[in-house]
Each structure stands twice: as structure tokens, then as C-alpha cells.
Amino acid sequence: MGLNDFVLIGSGPASINCALTLRKLKPDSKIKIITEAPFIFAKMAAPSALRKEVKPSKLIKTPPEGIEFEFNQRIEGVDVEKGVVFSSRKEWKYGKLFVGTGSRHRTVSFENAFYPGDFNSMLRLRELILSGKVKTAVIYGFGMVTLELLDILFSYGIETTVISSSGYPLSTLVFNELGSKLSSYFERFAKLIFENDIKSYDENYVYMKDGSRIPCDALIVAKGTVASPIISDLEINEFMETQYEGIFSGGDAVKVKDSLTGEFKYIHLNSVAWKTGHYAGLNMGRLKVPFPGDIFFSLTKTKSFSVAALGELKNFDDVEI
Structure with missing residues (x-):
């Protein structure tokens, strides 16, 4: 050594x-x-x-x-x-x-689920999508990575549901009013479910905390990030x-x-x-x-939409989108 x-x-x-x-x-x-x-x-x-x-x-x-x-x-x-x-x-x-x-996505483990931070996991999902085996998908979590995933699944015509524990998209970045406007916009691309969680998954359905179930050929876990x-x-x-x-x-x-x-x-x-x-x-x-410091600035630009976030949007009072 x-x-x-x-x-x-x-x-x-x-x-x-x-x-x-x-x-x-x-x-x-x-x-x-x-x-x-x-x-x-x-x-x-x-x-x-x-x-x-x-x-x-x-x-x-x-x-x-x-x-x-x-x-x-x-x-x-x-x-x-x-x-x-x-x-x-x-x-x-x-x-x-x-x-x-x-950082990593929060540790929420489901057997046979897919994880966007794992290259090999995404390759396996790609093969399933291209072979026509994925007609419905669920994304668990609604952060910036979900925006990219949502655009990709939409481009394939896959019926997608996004499930979030919080009350609106990008909840760690933006305040409630802006989050509500984002919800209205993204409803054209997917079904959105807020303030709910997944209990289990069996490759046909995800089973929710509230007792409901959702058809799901592929579950993608993108639930927030932690250091x-x-x-x-x-x-x-x-x-x-x-x-x-x-x-x-x-x-x-x-x-x-x-x-x-x-x-x-x-x-x-x-x-x-x-x-x-x-x-x-x-x-x-x-x-x-x-190190002089930096500020939060993120731009997610896809074929279908663009979302930018700058600074302390949790504390911002008047934003129009």
C-alpha cells in the first residue's frame, strides 16, 4: 500500500x-x-x-x-x-x-424498482421501455430530477403518475403558491398525487398508504436528496x-x-x-x-418545458409564472 x-x-x-x-x-x-x-x-x-x-x-x-x-x-x-x-x-x-x-436519493427501497442515480438501473429501464413493456409508470418524489424523468416518459407516450409526500412540486425549493401553479402546469403531462406515500410495489401496482392502488409497470424512486x-x-x-x-x-x-x-x-x-x-x-x-460562496440556481430545460429556480424562493413573496 x-x-x-x-x-x-x-x-x-x-x-x-x-x-x-x-x-x-x-x-x-x-x-x-x-x-x-x-x-x-x-x-x-x-x-x-x-x-x-x-x-x-x-x-x-x-x-x-x-x-x-x-x-x-x-x-x-x-x-x-x-x-x-x-x-x-x-x-x-x-x-x-x-x-x-x-448526495443520494433518500433510502426508499422497493424490489425491482428503478433509481435515477444508478446508471445500470436506468439502462435496464431503457431496455424495458424500448421493448414496449412499459405502458404505465410511477415516479415517487417530485424534485428537479423528476422533471427530466417526466419529460422523457411523456416523449414515449407512457401514462405516468407522480407521487409526492409533500403538498406540491419542488417543495424544498419553492413556496406553496408557486408550487400550486407548477402543479396546474404539470398536470398536462402526468397524474399528480400529493401528501401520500407508497407502501409496497409488486411490478403490477403500487399500493398507497391511503389504501388505493395504481397500475404500474415501472416504479422510479426519486424521493429527494440527502448528503x-x-x-x-x-x-x-x-x-x-x-x-x-x-x-x-x-x-x-x-x-x-x-x-x-x-x-x-x-x-x-x-x-x-x-x-x-x-x-x-x-x-x-x-x-x-x-471559497466566496454560491447561490442556488437551477435550470431544467426539456423538449416540453423549462423550469428555473434561483435563490431563496421559499421566502419570495410575489412571483408570476
Whole structure:
């Protein structure tokens, strides 16, 4: 087990940009990325694999040169005292560590369901759709990922139902009045069910908490996102340093600085992850550059509709859409 100058966990935007920054600053250093994904940006690419016009092989990006990668490695933990990352089969010793494990959909497990953050899961669903075996679908959850999924299923003519525990779409982002307007708009694409939950699924129906059942050839679980750090209770300062010496983090895995409020909060966006990765790389390379912060801005643009969200829409008083 040789020493790696820099070890990065995860292969999303934060880790990749951190590694690219380190490669420029420290071209002679040994930089290694360890990820359970099959290729870089796999989680981001997964929903697009459903699109008929997209060849899934084209979504597989070539890793950048000068950086070592170990794919399909499920990390079990980090020994912060020994400076070691370990899986069930291997260990990697680091000089400095970046935790870029991102976020995941909330853990709601149903046998034979599909998960938009899992590339192979989306490939299996694609095969079923193209073979004509999916006439009805249910999406569980109504966040930004659901918008993309909804557009894709609509393009296939699949009868889709969206089920949400909350009272309106994008409930973690927007206030009730705006959410109600969004509901009215998206009802043209799918049946919407709010303030209800799925109890079980048997590949023919989803069975609801209220006792009803809905025909369902494919259940897609996209129920919100939560941070997924490999080290619990991970926090960072303005230099992307965690409370553990030599360990940095960024992206969806931790709370980052909001430039509007100055507070540290979760901002689960690829653009923010990319930016935090750059600043983490600068500071891991000993430049000591504070992260200035960022704001929530998301634009989902599909063939059927576009939805943009900026800043603190939960606290906004007067919006017209």
C-alpha cells in the first residue's frame, strides 16, 4: 500500500474539478480517484440513458489524463488517525483526502424498482421501455430530477403518475403558491398525487398508504436528496477544510457557503459542486484561497418545458409564472 499524495473519493463534478486543479498545481504528485461508479459523472448521466435518441455508450466520458482512477470500488470508511481509505478488499493511504461522495436519493427501497442515480438501473429501464413493456409508470418524489424523468416518459407516450409526500412540486425549493401553479402546469403531462406515500410495489401496482392502488409497470424512486458523506457529521470551513486534519470536502456531501446569506447550507447542484471542487483543489495545493460562496440556481430545460429556480424562493413573496 503505497502513499498517494492526494486521494479523492467520488467521481462527480466536485472530485473531478478538484483533481484537475491539483494536477495543474502539483503536476508531479500522485493523484488517485476512488469511486463506486462505473465511469466519471455516471450519476449525472443516468437519467439521460433513458432517452431514445441517446446512445448510452456516448454518455461514458473518458477520464482525464494524469489522474489514476479505480472504478467500481465501494468505500467502507476512512481511518482518519492512520490516513487510510478502505473498502472490504483494499486500502489506500493518503497524504490529503477529498471527500466528494455527493448526495443520494433518500433510502426508499422497493424490489425491482428503478433509481435515477444508478446508471445500470436506468439502462435496464431503457431496455424495458424500448421493448414496449412499459405502458404505465410511477415516479415517487417530485424534485428537479423528476422533471427530466417526466419529460422523457411523456416523449414515449407512457401514462405516468407522480407521487409526492409533500403538498406540491419542488417543495424544498419553492413556496406553496408557486408550487400550486407548477402543479396546474404539470398536470398536462402526468397524474399528480400529493401528501401520500407508497407502501409496497409488486411490478403490477403500487399500493398507497391511503389504501388505493395504481397500475404500474415501472416504479422510479426519486424521493429527494440527502448528503452522502463517507464520514458522518462532516463540516467544512471557508477553505474547504473539514474538522479532520488533511481532509477536505465539497459538493453535495457537505454544507457550503451561501453567498446570499453567508450561512453554510446544502446546495445540491452540479455547478456548485464543480466550483467547490476547484477551491478545494487550490487549498489542498496550499494556496489558502477562501471559497466566496454560491447561490442556488437551477435550470431544467426539456423538449416540453423549462423550469428555473434561483435563490431563496421559499421566502419570495410575489412571483408570476
